[in-house]
Amino acid sequence: MFLKSTTFRAVALFCAAATTALAQQPQLMRLSYTKVNPGMSHDYEEAAKLVSAAQKKAGAPWREVWATGIAGEFMYVGVSPIKNMAQFDSPSPVNSQLTPEQRTQYATLSRNAVRETRYVIVQHLPDLSISSGRTSPPALARVTTVRTKAGRALDFEALVKNVLLPAWKKAGIKDVVVHRMVAGGVSGEYQFVQFFDKYAEVDAWPSGDKMFGGADGYKKFLDGVATTAESAESMFARQLTELGFRNAQ
Missing domain, CATH: 3.30.70.100 (Alpha-Beta Plaits)
Structure with missing residues (x-):
């Protein structure tokens, strides 16, 4: 096994772009690592569906959501491709594509469910x-x-x-x-x-x-x-x- 005998530390990252043919992965991806409050997985997953709906409406080619399996600290990870860095100069899809009612729903679900979120670019x-x-x-x-x-x-x-x-x-x-x-x-x-x-x-x-x-x-x-x-x-x-x-x- 790779690194079978080494000392294990470091915060584990998650998967990206798994459903794309691997040779065709985008060069850059943005990952969100989210830990949820106890008993709030359902609310978080409903919020995640709204994020996916917003990104799909904005024309993103795909979005993936992963969660910890049989080993590792439990968290959710959202994965989205980055077309270019200029996309971050515009409002996020959640703000630009959801209706006011959906944005309120998303804010409420996230506020109740999310304990902490961290974003990285790989x-x-x-x-x-x-x-x-x-x-x-x-x-x-x-x-x-x-x-x-x-x-x-x-x-x-x-x-x-x-x-x-x-x-x-x-x-x-x-x-x-x-x-x-x-x-x-x-x-x-x-x-x-x-x-x-x-x-x-x-x-x-x-x-x-x-x-x-x-x-x-x-x-x-x-x-x-x-x-x-x-x-x-x-x-x-x-x-x-x-x-x-x-x-x-």
Whole structure:
């Protein structure tokens, strides 16, 4: 497993653009991480539906909503593509596309349900990702967030590209998306998102020894990780397709 032996820390990021063919992901995406008050999941999900309706009306190509799966601190994550930074000079879709009554409903639901929200912008790194070309929405994902040591981000990217990516391909691993933190988080933070449809598929994932051609190869990879990465954390997430949308292309 990737980073199986490292120290786990860092706040885990979530999945982005999973239902798009992975090679066609937008370069930048905005993610919202929301923790809700106890017993208020229904209200938050109703608010999330209003956000999706507003973005769809504004012409956004898609929006996804994910939530923590079997492991990790529970939260919701909304994911939207960024066409360009100029879009943030205009009013948000919630303010520009919803009716006054809907805006009031959204404000009430959010005020009651939301404990805290954090926004980040991430960049898709196609050169470090692997794709089967799937277009169907995966139900689940394993997310590993890595925080690199100061000044070692480019070395870490080289390790992924030259060592980890070939090992993925040799082991038959499919559909892993890699993102880099751009804004709202710690510089030098990366997320690895591996998609799957059933938890049973996790049982078939190759061990580190198998992936890297034996214990020596795995140790060499981990030594490279130890010199470039400060910490890592893994979690599972599930996609809530009923809260998002995808416009016809």
